[in-house]
Amino acid sequence: MEQEGIVFNIQRFxxxxxxxxxxxxxxxxxxxxxxxxxxxxxxxxxxxPGVYRSKCISKNKCGDCLEACPGDQVLQFYRGKPAAVDRxxxxxxxxxxxxxxxxxxxxxxxxxxxxxxxxxxxxxxxxYERSGGGVTVSGGDPLVQSDFVQALFRKxxxxxxxxxxxxxxxxxWSEIEKVLPYTDLIISDIKHMDSKIHKQYTGVxxxxxxxxxxxxxxEGRDMILRIPVIPGVNDDEKNIASTADFxxxxxxxxxxxxxxxxxxxxxxxxYTSLGIPYGMEGMKLNRKSFQKKVEKIAEYFNQRGxxxxxxxxxxx
Numbered sequence: 001m002e003q004e005g006i007v008f009n010i011q012r013f014x015x016x017x018x019x020x021x022x023x024x025x026x027x028x029x030x031x032x033x034x035x036x037x038x039x040x041x042x043x044x045x046x047x048x049p050g051v052y053r054s055k056c057i058s059k060n061k062c063g064d065c066l067e068a069c070p071g072d073q074v075l076q077f078y079r080g081k082p083a084a085v086d087r088x089x090x091x092x093x094x095x096x097x098x099x100x101x102x103x104x105x106x107x108x109x110x111x112x113x114x115x116x117x118x119x120x121x122x123x124x125x126x127x128y129e130r131s132g133g134g135v136t137v138s139g140g141d142p143l144v145q146s147d148f149v150q151a152l153f154r155k156x157x158x159x160x161x162x163x164x165x166x167x168x169x170x171x172x173w174s175e176i177e178k179v180l181p182y183t184d185l186i187i188s189d190i191k192h193m194d195s196k197i198h199k200q201y202t203g204v205x206x207x208x209x210x211x212x213x214x215x216x217x218x219e220g221r222d223m224i225l226r227i228p229v230i231p232g233v234n235d236d237e238k239n240i241a242s243t244a245d246f247x248x249x250x251x252x253x254x255x256x257x258x259x260x261x262x263x264x265x266x267x268x269x270x271y272t273s274l275g276i277p278y279g280m281e282g283m284k285l286n287r288k289s290f291q292k293k294v295e296k297i298a299e300y301f302n303q304r305g306x307x308x309x310x311x312x313x314x315x316x
Contacts, residue, residue, distance in 0.1 A: 005148035008041055008109040008140075010120055013127070016312040018164035018185055020133025023121050025152075027137060028109045029144030031170045033203035034191065035279025036230055038267035042140030047109040049085055049097050050273030056081040056104035065096035065105055084275045106273065114151050121161065134162025134184070141168045146175045153182035169212040170204055176212060185256075186216060187224045192234045193242035201233055210246065217251040226259045226312075229294050231285050240297055244304045258301055258308040262294050 009026040017024055029045030037043075041050065058080040059066060065075055065082070071091055076084045082104060097107035121135055128134050135156050142149050142165065153163045165179060166187040190213075191206070192198040198206040216223055227243065229235050247255055263283070271278040294310055301308035 002113045002115060003148050003151035004111050004113050005117075005145045005152070006045065006047060006109045007112045007117070008039075010117075012120070012124055014136070017136045017138060017166055017187060018134065019162070020131035021124065021127040022133045022136050022164070023124055024136040024138055025117060027139045027142040027145050027148070029142075030140040030168065031144070031204060032141070032168055034228075035201050036228060036263060037279075038264070038270075039140065040267060040271050040274055040276050041108040045140075045144050047092055047094055047107060047111070048274065049090065049092070049094060050106040050108050050270065051082045051085060051275075052104050052106060052269075052273055053078075053081040053083060054104075055102045057102050062101065064099045064101065068095040068099045070095065087275065108274075114148070114155055117152055118155055118159075121156065122159075125161075128161060132162070134164065136164040136166060136187075138166040138187075139168075141170070143167050143171050143175050143179070146171075146178050150178045150182065153179055157182045169209045171208075171212075173212060173215060176216075180219075180221070183221075185222050185224065187226065188213065189226045189228060190243055190246070191228060193239055193246060197233070201230075210250070214250050217254040220254065223255055224257050224259060225255050226261055228261045228263065229297065230263045230280075231283070231290055231293075235293060235297065240300060244301055244306060247306055248304065253305065255306065258306050259312055260294050260298055260308065260310045261312065262291060262310070 006028045007025055008028050011024045014022050014024045026039070026042060028042055030043050033043065041048065059077055060080055069075055070093060071089050074086050074089045075082050075096065076086060094107045097105045137149055137152065149165065156163050162184050163182060164185040164187060165183045169188050191202055195205045195207060225247070227234065247253060247258065265280065265283065268278050298308045298310050
């Protein structure tokens, strides 16, 4: 039987996650719960309904979702429109999303075979060849579905496509080993060097992540690292210096590029659709002064001999 994965988004012609023009597939499932995450729909490794009540026609005028749902009082309404899904009762059958005529209930994720993904990928073969692009798989953390990524990347390499894997490294090395023979470029984050603070803001310690990064550096893998710069969390001088020390001493400077990603309030409506509180709700900042700080952080890394850029576009 052909390998099947759960994909929640496909972006064509992307230029931000790897060289050239790329097709990027986003897979569901992630072991981290970063407070600033812009893709909470990626967290769970299964398909889910999301509620956008402003789009609802109202249950009095429609009510198709209530008739389609096989559960008991799964959909919760307020003033005639869906307010939430009782996740403890939901069977994740997505019958409500499939029947909704106004997209008030959105299906997060769909099952796709390797061949179904390849049909999308092949559409842009000419663009890959002209731009030096290829295929990127992201998430969530795609290694939650490592067998699917292995099968997909194997097929990509058979057909001559450059492959890039963006993941968080919070997994056993055996899962990483599955995909390395078929992976040309790796992208990962360093969110914080202090393990306790890392756990406070992401839900997990950082030791396993850092160990896996060291392992990759020893193997000489082509790697881009990113720091999501979060004000008041990881933008202090101590953490920035510790990060530079780690890259130089424990990774032996073997990083193609270090990219700084400035914090943005993104994806809040997705949290609401899933009934999840947004972890950065109280965050307020002066965008102009914060951006200047990010640029100074980039200057510091470059002064330390680490090729660092602000943003995700690769430059020399």
